[in-house]
Structures are given as C-alpha cells and as structure tokens.
Amino acid sequence: MTIPADGLPLKSNAGLDLLEGVVVLDLTGSVAGPYAGQLLGDLGATVIKVERPGAGDDCRAWGPPFLGGESLWYLSVNRNKLAVTLNITDPSGHATLLKMVEKADIVLVNVTGRVQQKLAIDHAALSAANPALIHVSITGFGLAGERAEMPCYDLIAEGYSGVMDMTGEPDGPPQKVGTPAADLLAGEDAALAALAAMVRRQRTGKGAAIDISLVESMTRFMAPRLMPHLGSGEPVRRSGGRDSVIAIYQPFETADLPLTLGLGNDGIWQRFWDALGDAEFAKNPDYATNALRRQHRADIVNVIAGRLVERPRDEWLALFTTARVPAGPIYRLDEIGADAALRRRGFLYALDRDGLRVPQVGLGIQFDGQSEAANHPPPRMGEDNAAVLGDWLGLASNEIEAMSRTGII
Numbered sequence: 001m002t003i004p005a006d007g008l009p010l011k012s013n014a015g016l017d018l019l020e021g022v023v024v025l026d027l028t029g030s031v032a033g034p035y036a037g038q039l040l041g042d043l044g045a046t047v048i049k050v051e052r053p054g055a056g057d058d059c060r061a062w063g064p065p066f067l068g069g070e071s072l073w074y075l076s077v078n079r080n081k082l083a084v085t086l087n088i089t090d091p092s093g094h095a096t097l098l099k100m101v102e103k104a105d106i107v108l109v110n111v112t113g114r115v116q117q118k119l120a121i122d123h124a125a126l127s128a129a130n131p132a133l134i135h136v137s138i139t140g141f142g143l144a145g146e147r148a149e150m151p152c153y154d155l156i157a158e159g160y161s162g163v164m165d166m167t168g169e170p171d172g173p174p175q176k177v178g179t180p181a182a183d184l185l186a187g188e189d190a191a192l193a194a195l196a197a198m199v200r201r202q203r204t205g206k207g208a209a210i211d212i213s214l215v216e217s218m219t220r221f222m223a224p225r226l227m228p229h230l231g232s233g234e235p236v237r238r239s240g241g242r243d244s245v246i247a248i249y250q251p252f253e254t255a256d257l258p259l260t261l262g263l264g265n266d267g268i269w270q271r272f273w274d275a276l277g278d279a280e281f282a283k284n285p286d287y288a289t290n291a292l293r294r295q296h297r298a299d300i301v302n303v304i305a306g307r308l309v310e311r312p313r314d315e316w317l318a319l320f321t322t323a324r325v326p327a328g329p330i331y332r333l334d335e336i337g338a339d340a341a342l343r344r345r346g347f348l349y350a351l352d353r354d355g356l357r358v359p360q361v362g363l364g365i366q367f368d369g370q371s372e373a374a375n376h377p378p379p380r381m382g383e384d385n386a387a388v389l390g391d392w393l394g395l396a397s398n399e400i401e402a403m404s405r406t407g408i409i
Contacts, residue, residue: 006351009343015080015270019045020200023067024106025097026081027048027088028122029178031154032138032214033110040106040194041080041371042363046319048100048388049078050378051405053085055382067097068356075341075358075378077155077187079351083379084388085409088119093408095133097121099128099393106194123209132207134197136190142213152305157182160220166225169240182218189217210317235373247293252305257313261304262326269293275323278306345369352379385409 019363022045026037034049034057041047051057057078063071087093101107116122116137123135140152158164158176168175190212197208219226228245229236235272242250248263263269273282281303287293293300293396308316313329319329329335342348347362350373363372389395389409403409 003355006325006357007347008357009346010352010357011346011349011360011374014370015045015375016042016367016370018367019043021105021224022046022106024048024108025100025104026108028108028110028138028347030059030110031073031077031183032186032212033108033190034059034074035184036108036136036138037081038077038079039187039363041376045106047081048104048384048392049081049083050086050088050097050100051083051381053087053382053409056085057206060381068353069357070378070380072359076361078378079360079374080372080376081379082376082384082388084383084385087408088121088339090406090408094120094402095394096403097395097407098126100388101126101129101133104130105198106134106136108136108138108190108194112139112151112368113137113143114149125261127207127209130207132201132205134194134208134210135199136194136210136212138186138212138214140192140214141364142216143211147244154214155178156185157214160215162222162226163218164238166222166238167382168238171343172237172240174238181221182214185221186212186214186217245290245294247290247297248300250301252308254308254313254316255311258330259308259316260328260330261308261320264326265290270326271274271323272320272325275319275325310347349374351377382409 019040022040024037024040024045026033026047026049029036029051030036037047037049047377049057049173058073059074059077060071062073065072067075082310085098086182086226088097107121107126109116111119111121113122116265117125119120120126123133123137126135127133128390140157141147141150158181159174161182163181164174164176192213193208194212197210203209219399224404228234243251246262248261248269251260261272263272270279270282271281281287286296287300298340317327317329321391331339337348339348348365349362350357351358352358358377360374365371385404386400389400389403390397394404400409
C-alpha cells in the first residue's frame with residue numbers, strides 16, 4: 001500500500017520566533033490540551049510535554065492506524081515539543097515539577113478541579129511556586145458550577161453544544177462533526193487566552209488563572225445559529241447543509257461529482273446567471289434580494305440543480321472561477337492529501353524522524369511569509385528526559401539516574 005506521507009515534501013526551516021524564550025509546561029493528554037501546546041510551540045515557544053512514566057498520554061494508544069508504532073492522532077497534535085516523563089504523584093516527582101514551574105511561563109492542565117487539587121497542579125498550588133505563572137485549565141464544563149466535576153470528551157461536548165443536533169439530514173439521526181471539533185476549538189481558546197494573559201503580564205507582572213470549557217468553546221462556535229433562536233424564538237432544525245440565511249448556499253450534484261455553491265450577495269447572484277448564459281433569470285423581480293430568494297428557495301434550487309447536472313464538476317468549477325462565483329469541490333480526505341496547492345503552500349508536509357516520514361497538517365498561519373518550523377517532530381515518550389532535567393533544569397546525572405531507577409521518570 002502506498003503511504004501518502006511518502007510523497008509529502010519534507011519541511012525544514014528556521015521556524016517562527018514570535019514566542020521565543022517563552023516556556024510552556026504541557027501536562028495534558030488526549031487532544032485539546034496537546035493541541036494548545038502545539039499551537040504555542042508552532043509560534044516559537046519551548047514546550048515541554050510532561051507524561052506519566054510507562055503510560056503517557058492516553059492519545060498515544062488511540063488507533064489503528066499507527067505509524068511506526070505510534071498513534072497518528074497523537075502525531076497530529078504534538079509536534080514542536082520536548083517530552084519528559086515524571087510521576088507527579090510521588091513527592092520527589094512533584095518537587096521536580098515545581099522546579100520546572102518556577103522556570104515556566106505557562107502551564108496547561110486538563111483534569112477537573114478536584115483532580116487538579118488532589119495532584120497539587122491547580123492554580124493555587126502552582127502559582128505559589130511562581131506568582132507570575134499563567135495557569136490554563138481545560139475541562140469539559142469549567143472549574144465552577146454543578147457540572148464542574150463531570151467527565152467529558154469531545155463527543156459529550158458536541159452533544160451539549162447543539163452542533164450534533166444541527167448536523168445531519170432532516171429526517172436522520174444527529175451526527176457528530178467529522179473531527180474532534182470541541183477539542184480543537186478549546187485548544188485554540190487555551191492558546192489564545194494564554195497569549196492574552198502574557199500581554200497583560202508584560203504590562204502588570206500579574207499571572208492568570210484561565211478556565212476553558214469544552215462545552216462553552218463548542219457552544220460559542222454555534223453562536224450564528226443559536227443567536228437567531230435566542231433573538232426570535234424560532235426553532236431551528238438540521239437541514240443537511242441545505243439551509244442558510246443565504247438563499248443559495250449548499251451542495252449540488254453535477255454530471256459526475258458534487259460541488260458547493262454560495263451565492264452570497266446580489267452581485268454574485270448576477271454573475272452566476274451570467275456564467276450560465278441566463279442573465280434574464282437573475283433579473284426576475286421576485287428574486288431581487290436575498291430575502292426574496294429565500295422565499296422562493298425551493299423553486300430556485302430546482303432550476304439550478306437541473307442546470308448543474310448537465311456538465312461535470314470540474315467544468316463548472318473552471319467556469320465559476322473565471323466568473324468569480326464562490327464554488328468548490330467536496331473533497332475526500334485522499335483528495336485533500338493530494339492537493340498540490342496545499343503542498344506548495346507548505347500546509348501539508350512531512351517531518352523526518354530517524355528515517356520515518358511523519359505527515360503533518362500545518363499551522364496555516366504565516367508571519368512575514370513563513371509558518372511553523374519542523375524543529376521537533378512529535379516526541380517519543382520521555383525522549384528528552386536528560387536534556388530537560390539535566391541541561392535545562394540543572395539536575396545532576398546521578399540524580400536523573402536515581403529518578404529513573406525509582407520510577408519517578
């Protein structure tokens with residue numbers, strides 16, 4: 001079987017330096033917290049991933065598929081990090097953690113408040129060692145309230161947020177988004193909040209206790225659908241991607257493959273019909289505004305559908321590109337992986353780790369024409385123990401050896 005990563009370009013560049021000198025301790029597992037750490041690492045921070053000896057991040061076991069014996073889910077959210085193992089339930093291990101906290105700027109945790117207190121990794125415990133610390137907590141429901149101690153995964157948060165009820169066909173069951181959306185949104189929120197807190201700390205010297213909730217991050221994502229209900233009282237139900245405040249904003253079938261089409265304003269509406277050679281249809285006074293087109297949506301959709309099935313998708317897309325009409329394919333994952341434009345942009349690439357090509361999906365943000373570096377492929381568990389504990393923290397080699405013998409690392 002051909003492995004798509006084999007054809008991805010290898011990335012090697014100096015990387016971003018926006019967060020150079022910032023130290024992040026990533027005590028998290030699964031997706032949301034590690035993704036926050038990866039975002040900060042991509043921006044140039046030194047990110048140290050701290051895992052339980054022997055077990056490590058739960059995400060390491062999520063598969064198949066695996067690459068080189070490691071979960072591809074893990075490999076997707078852990079680049080640009082150093083990895084150490086540390087048993088923080090052991091008094092000596094916790095003391096070592098506090099030494100690391102003293103030198104850190106940001107700490108990421110993703111267990112409930114009760115567990116944070118039990119492990120002494122809550123804001124109060126860690127800020128006692130470093131008052132300027134930015135402590136970022138990522139939990140399912142936040143640190144306060146009647147749900148604060150309830151366990152949560154992305155799936156649970158998506159259910160609470162309404163996104164599952166709004167996703168799927170009208171007569172079908174609710175559907176989960178096809179990626180861990182709540183995890184990724186909460187991870188982005190965590191990184192954003194940490195950076196905002198750093199700006200304030202530069203001004204005031206004050207640290208921060210940041211509280212991120214998967215449910216609230218995911219529900220905020222639903223604001224453009226939730227707000228119309230809150231403001232009007234009108235019920236909103238799922239429609240299979242065929243309903244929007246924009247009258248024509250949905251997928252259509254063509255002679256071979258489906259495409260998406262968004263006629264978002266009057267100018268695009270006119271250009272679309274010009275491209276189809278039917279400029280007079282666009283001038284029908286019954287369709288003069290988006291509100292009127294919504295009233296006649298079913299009739300318009302039937303006309304468009306009848307036209308688009310006459311030609312193949314790629315012919316339509318070429319025509320709509322020339323006419324500046326927003327349209328696109330509905331890619332499968334294998335088509336995304338083969339997309340030459342994304343590869344040329346440096347968004348899809350591979351990292352070399354001891355001869356193994358590890359595929360990566362990029363940051364997708366460029367600063368001065370450059371995006372994230374490939375300084376550190378997703379690390380194996382504990383591979384940087386000596387460098388972090390010795391070179392950075394200053395522990396003697398015999399201390400590190402003793403910690404290894406006793407299972408502290």
